[in-house]
Amino acid sequence: MLKVIAACGSGMGSSQIIKMKLEKVFKKLGIEASIYHTNIGDAKSQAANYDVVVCSDSLIGTFANATAKKVIVIGLKNLLSEKEIEEKVLEKIVNAQ
Numbered sequence: 837m838l839k840v841i842a843a844c845g846s847g848m849g850s851s852q853i854i855k856m857k858l859e860k861v862f863k864k865l866g867i868e869a870s871i872y873h874t875n876i877g878d879a880k881s882q883a884a885n886y887d888v889v890v891c892s893d894s895l896i897g898t899f900a901n902a903t904a905k906k907v908i909v910i911g912l913k914n915l916l917s918e919k920e921i922e923e924k925v926l927e928k929i930v931n932a933q
Contacts, residue, residue: 837868837869837870838862838867838868838869838870838887838888838929839869839870839872839885839886839887839888840858840869840870840871840872840886840887840888840889840890841871841872841873841874841879841882841883841886841888841889841890842854842855842858842871842872842873842874842889842890842891843873843874843875843876843878843879843880843889843890843891843895843898844873844875844876844891844892844895844915845875845876845892845895846875848875850892850915851873851874851875852873853915853916854873854890854891854912854915854921855871855872855873857915857916857917857918857921858871858890858921858925859871860918861918861921861922861925862925864922865922865925865926865930867925867929867930869888872886876891876895876898879891879898879899880898880899880901880902883899883901883902883907883909884901884902884905884907886902886907887907887908888907888908888909888910888928888929889902889907889908889909889910890910890912890921891909891910891911891912892911892912892915893911893912893913894911895911896909896911908928908929908932910924910925910928912924
């Protein structure tokens, strides 16, 4: 089971939306995942404990240390787009294996 953390600036609305969209996409693709959502500071400190971090494109740089530890970091241009989330999950998780 994948451990996924969804992060946004404040940890409230946007990360919850990302989490809900991820749950739909993972279910559609048959991927078992445990998804947690939080603010960027909390996510940065915990990222190494997860397999995947999903955040806004503008926050990707925050996770350089996690990337160095082989954590997959997915940046989104449109947090509301299930299509974009699905494309990036396929590219970075499913097809990367």
